[in-house]
Amino acid sequence: MNDINDKTILIVDDEPDIREVLAISLQDMGYRTVEAENAAMAFDRFQEEHPPIVITDIKMPGGDGIGLLRKIKHENTETEVIMITGHGDMNLAIRSLKYEATDFITKPINVDALEIALRRAREKIAMRRKLQDYTRSLEQLLKEKTELQDHLASLGLRIGSVSHGMKGLLTSLDGGLYLVSSGLNKKDYQRAEEGCQAAQETVQRIRKMVLDILYYAKERELKRAPVRISDFAEDLVRVIQPRIDGCGIRLVCDFDKTEGTMQVDADYLQAALVNILENAVDACLKDHRMPTHQIDLNITDSDDEIVFSIADDGIGMDKDSCDRVFSLFYSTKGRRGTGLGLFIANRVIGQHGGTIKVASKPGEGSVFRVRIPKHHLERNPEPAAQPLKK
Numbered sequence: 001m002n003d004i005n006d007k008t009i010l011i012v013d014d015e016p017d018i019r020e021v022l023a024i025s026l027q028d029m030g031y032r033t034v035e036a037e038n039a040a041m042a043f044d045r046f047q048e049e050h051p052p053i054v055i056t057d058i059k060m061p062g063g064d065g066i067g068l069l070r071k072i073k074h075e076n077t078e079t080e081v082i083m084i085t086g087h088g089d090m091n092l093a094i095r096s097l098k099y100e101a102t103d104f105i106t107k108p109i110n111v112d113a114l115e116i117a118l119r120r121a122r123e124k125i126a127m128r129r130k131l132q133d134y135t136r137s138l139e140q141l142l143k144e145k146t147e148l149q150d151h152l153a154s155l156g157l158r159i160g161s162v163s164h165g166m167k168g169l170l171t172s173l174d175g176g177l178y179l180v181s182s183g184l185n186k187k188d189y190q191r192a193e194e195g196c197q198a199a200q201e202t203v204q205r206i207r208k209m210v211l212d213i214l215y216y217a218k219e220r221e222l223k224r225a226p227v228r229i230s231d232f233a234e235d236l237v238r239v240i241q242p243r244i245d246g247c248g249i250r251l252v253c254d255f256d257k258t259e260g261t262m263q264v265d266a267d268y269l270q271a272a273l274v275n276i277l278e279n280a281v282d283a284c285l286k287d288h289r290m291p292t293h294q295i296d297l298n299i300t301d302s303d304d305e306i307v308f309s310i311a312d313d314g315i316g317m318d319k320d321s322c323d324r325v326f327s328l329f330y331s332t333k334g335r336r337g338t339g340l341g342l343f344i345a346n347r348v349i350g351q352h353g354g355t356i357k358v359a360s361k362p363g364e365g366s367v368f369r370v371r372i373p374k375h376h377l378e379r380n381p382e383p384a385a386q387p388l389k390k
Ligand SMILES: Nc1ncnc2c1ncn2[C@@H]1O[C@H](COP(=O)(O)OP(=O)(O)OP(=O)(O)O)[C@@H](O)[C@H]1O
Pocket: 212, 275, 279, 280, 283, 312, 314, 315, 316, 317, 321, 325, 330, 331, 332, 333, 336, 337, 338, 339, 340, 341, 342, 343, 365, 366
């Protein structure tokens, strides 16, 4: 209801003098008034104006005030209706209270009595609104509580599955260390070397999992520093290369004009890109249509932004998966994935004021494109993952 409607009172009386006197008094009190001379016209005006308060004569030719009161209450129970009664109308007045009239005032109208009745009506309106506000905030609180419960429940489930994943990784670490020690005992240095490599890879995976969980538990401020783009690119390849080697996957790098520097949190940006590259590796390994696969890592450096494009020819994704990849805990890898990777990558890229877009089709591979402004501007609070036309 707008302000004008809030201040509007509908006056209903067949006597023009009474309507006029009432209108003058009410306008003096700051109200806007509309008038009607009988019950039928009054109901029409009521439907046009939706006034919160109606003052009506209890007895009128052609339809009495009580009939009007009932129709108005039926239309909107929250309307406050004050009845004007004459001598000998006591029974009618009592009946009107039964139909939830707010109050009644007697003719000749006394301004003080009118003011008291209006105050009661306004108090009832204010009280009802407060109650509605309380109910709304209670409903909101209840909704938030349910969401929090769901979140905790899914977090509990996830912690369970992450612990399982961690247990698996620790077993594989044990296996690597066993190879190292048995290789050393038997002076089989190749065996020891293999064990060492397996252990290093597992440690790297445990580190990523722990970092992801830490980041998820508490979003941290970025620690930006100027980074040479070529150094960053070299580090990125150094970290991902061991995962790619020996999988029958070729990593093809094209770093165009990466001479400049960028102002980023290198650790977190690297972790985000490593996750995208690891996903690309997983997608290639899952695809058995071809014996070998290729991942293209392109980095282009323009005046104000740097674009990382990671394309694989792996299994690809349908539209529904593309829409969900950045959602918390979305994973199709069972115990091998936490579903935190792209959620966090999206958040980190958003914190850098950048964007991440994905384009993919089942059987045709995927492309992830990450754009990062090279220099520190305003912090972009909302990560902006969007679909990308491949
Ligand atoms: N290049 C890709 N090709 C096909 N599917 C992909 C690709 N990248 C991501 N996905 C899908 O998106 C899901 C979510 O990826 P995300 O990195 O968030 O989690 P995850 O890799 O399953 O687990 P983790 O948290 O350990 O990274 C993956 O499980 C996979 O189904």
